[in-house]
Amino acid sequence: MCGIHAIISSRDVQEIPHSLKQSLSNRGPDYLGQATRTVSGESQIDGDISLFFTSTVLALRGDHIAQQPIEHADTGSILCWNGEAWKLAGQPVNGNDGEAIFAQLMSASLADTQFQKNHVLQVLRSIQGPFAFLFYDAVGKCLYFGRDRLGRRSLLTKRAADGSTVIFSSIAGSSEPGWKEVDADGIFSVHLTASENGSLNAMRDDWLASGETDLVSSIGRFNMSPPEGGEAILDFNTPSVKLVQDYLTRALELRVLNVPEPPRIPGPLADIDVRVAVLFSGGLDCTLMARLAHDVLPASQGIDLINVAFQSARDAAGQPDGSDGKSSQAYEACPDRITGRQAFAELKTACPSRWWRFIAVNIPFAETMAHRSRVVSLMYPHNTEMDLSISLALYFASRGIGDGYVAGSSGITPAPSVTTPARVLLSGLGADELFGGYSRHEAAFKRTGYAGLADELKLDVSRIGQRNLGRDDRILSHWGKEVRFPFLDEDLIKFAIECPVWHKCDFAYPFHPAVIDPAKRLLRLLADQLNLPLTAREKKRASSIAHVFDKAREPTGKSSFNLPGSPKCRCRRRSEPAACNTSRYVTEHLRMPDCMGQQGIASKDKAKGFKAARGEVQGLIARDITRPSGSVWSWRYLHSFHQMLTHQALRVPERIERADRVGGTSFRLAACECRVFTCRHAEALDVGVWPRFVDNVRTWTGIPAGPRWGLVEARLFLNRCRAILTILIIPT
Known part of the structure; x- marks a missing residue:
């Protein structure tokens, strides 16, 4: 990371303020350098233009500190570079990237101004990585500036009211009006000898020399094609x-x-x-x-x-x-x-x-x-x-x-x-x-299907x-x-x-066999394969830091946050709003299918299970989860409840052992199998060890019986067990 700053003016240029210089040094503590240039007018009427460059360096590339601004001894050209060029013309950059780019920029100092400009644009367009830059081409008397096509590095600009002075900086240093961010939609240039009435005006060139307009972020064409009939569901083997x-x-x-x-x-x-x-x-x-x-x-x-x-x-x-x-x-x-x-x-x-x-x-x-x-x-x-x-x-x-x-x-x-x-x-x-991780992506799919999601x-x-x-x-x-x-x-x-949109997020199939959410399902499947089961099933939410000042403005001390996506409670049990809201929260945010009702279990066993297990499992929660006194939970405690529930269901087999007292055969089998899995013996899981379980595997879980389960099958079964435990905890 580096700090770059430049003043381009037809008037006298003064030293930058000490506070701004310190802010730039905070960005690049390893080195601070400055350079000046003067561009003479093409006629006696035109005045001189002064250029004053400042750069600070955070040395993270190469085996030495590359001092900036980088200057060319023969031509007087200058580069202020803030970024990381991972590739140049498709090839990885070894050593210091700023020096490599400057060498490419100076590899063709041509007398013809247009050819020189085309060469500069070609080099800048070939960079892959985040960057912001200021390049003074002394041969063409032109200043190039800009940010990468994704805007990953900061570059601000401020122009005097009469246009006689333009300032560029990585950081404003103060809240003085007039600063704005340089757009990331192209490469900008200012011809220092072509000012109009002393005003410096910038020209923009596209990131693509061909001028194609259908490329997203000037990188590639978005796949808008809908799925054809018989397309496979996004799964581990996709x-x-x-x-x-x-x-x-x-x-x-x-x-x-x-x-x-x-x-x-x-x-x-x-x-x-x-x-x-x-x-x-x-x-x-x-x-x-x-x-x-x-x-x-x-x-x-x-x-x-x-x-x-x-x-x-x-x-x-x-x-x-x-x-x-x-x-x-x-x-x-x-x-x-x-x-x-x-x-x-x-x-x-x-x-x-x-x-x-x-x-x-x-x-x-x-x-x-x-x-x-x-x-x-x-x-x-x-x-x-x-x-x-x-x-x-x-x-x-x-x-x-x-x-x-x-x-x-x-x-x-x-x-x-x-x-x-x-x-x-x-x-x-x-x-x-x-990869489709926001709630608006799911909303777009619900409105207009894959076409709306792609848009x-x-x-x-x-x-x-x-x-x-x-x-x-x-x-x-x-x-x-x-x-x-x-x-x-x-x-x-x-x-x-x-990539096709249904290979990234799969809202058409919200219930995955491994209980993987459709939002960013591609990344969730990868996380699950990398032995991160809890992370793969973590719900998307906004960061909690955005509420620090909102809470400061609540004069009544009451929470101003509602459960995301949860409607107002219409439960008749007005005296127990916590139970109703918690039930809705767990139902909507865990999105667990009713495995007991879908896997062929008799309704009498289901009723028996609810009746016998509800009080005991909720008693476990009351003892193991700290909650404040009062009937209504705040957002903090509801989220804590969700996390603890997930943690208990996946990591604490004793919770399922307690469910063994329910009296239903399926629950006892779930307890037996889940104990083994949570001990992390899934890779060597031999179904034959439990003869009474083999016949029940097909009918209850839909997982094929065999001498040994793979990791996918074992994970599937564990998540079915987790779903059952969740159903037991939800009040009815």
Whole structure:
């Protein structure tokens, strides 16, 4: 990550403010350089134009610090580069990418201005990776600038009212009006000798020389074709599951290998080699990315998982006088913390040889307010409350200071405060847009089928470059870190948009045999194959950090959040709203099919099971899940209930052992089989060990009997057992 800045003016140029220079240095702490140029007018009437360039460097490529601005000794051309060129003309870039690009730009210094411009455009169009740049072509007296076609790096511009001065910068440095983000829809150029009345005007060239307009984000053509009759359901053996793993693995290889070892930070476990950290909410995208990074990184390197939780204004107002708000108990109920710890446990189980560290970043409300003004300045020109909430989470995650938990740490016991040394941060952004992870994708399918779903996905991918990636870049880079987006790799995007929509999300078949949700089903199937069963079945939800300030504005102290997608309760049991809302929540968000009713079990056994098991299983929940006093649960406790339910059903076989007392044959068989599976003997599961079970397998689960089950069959059976347990818990 680097900071770039330039002033182009027909007037005298002054030194940039110290505060702005410091902000640029925060982005690139390894080096700061400056360069000036003067362009003479073509006639005596035309005045001179002054150019003043500033660059700071965060050295992450090559074996040395490439000093910027990069200058050409013979021509005087200058390049200010902020980005990562993973490939150039389809070939991987070895060494420092900024120097490689500058060498290509200067490989044909032609006297003909048009030919020179075509060469510059050809080089810039051939770059794959995130970048923002300023290139002064001294031969053609032209300044080129822009951001990559997806807008993954920040570049702002500000123009004087009379057009005589134009400023470019990675960051505004203050909230002065006039700044705006450079569009990511093309390459811009300013001919410094062709000003009109002293005004500097920019021209735009498309990312594609051919001028094709039907390519999404100038990368590929979106596959709009509907499924034909007899198309197979998206499942583990669908070719796209293996393909997405290959593309994502190659994207990670470019982004996590050959990262220079960062300076060691004194403190606990300072001798561990950690070069990469994951922005880790515990959701599907970041957990899958961390799991595949394990396959790519050398075994000697550790991986940090950074998870942020905030104290709300309400909790801060209710804390005792003199409290610093750093008690971990309040933060552990945050949805991101719950899913983060769950996914951390899964990664440790799936990859026991890797050194994982879960960094729990707990931010008291007072600390949030103390950093608010700085974050507002960093995210400018974005200025909404939602921008601020998201930016605060990214800001503290990038800082990387929190309680460090490693393998063997026990839950929420006190842990030492640590700071991640990693300078490279991985983000799962882009997966929802590419693979259909938003609720609006399901809504589009329900309205107009696959045609509507394809239109919605195409729209989402086409406007990635107009999203908030520039804002995120300004926030995350403040602490001298660089964020990288494996899901926004150009080759992976091309695969995703050319892949049939029903090979990415499968809303036509909401109930998968392995209980895999249709949203982003392709990624969920891959996660399940990589031994991440809980992650594969985690529900999509909004990040909890967006509610920090909303809660601060609630004068009554009542929660302002409704269950997502849940209608108002019309249950007659007005005295027990918690039971009704919880039932709706579990029903809609687990989406478990009624296996008991669908698998041929007698209705009398079903009734007997409900009657005998409901009180006992709910008693287990009452004893094992901490809930506040009162009849109505808040969002926090409802989500906690959901997570604990999932955890118990998959990980604690004793819950199903209790169901053995129900008296129904199917329940006893479920308890017997689930005990074996949860001991992780699925690969060697011999059905013949339980003769009484063999005949019941076909009729109850629909899984073929045989001498040995595969992993898929065993997972299917476990999820059927999980569905039954869920049905038992839901009140009726």
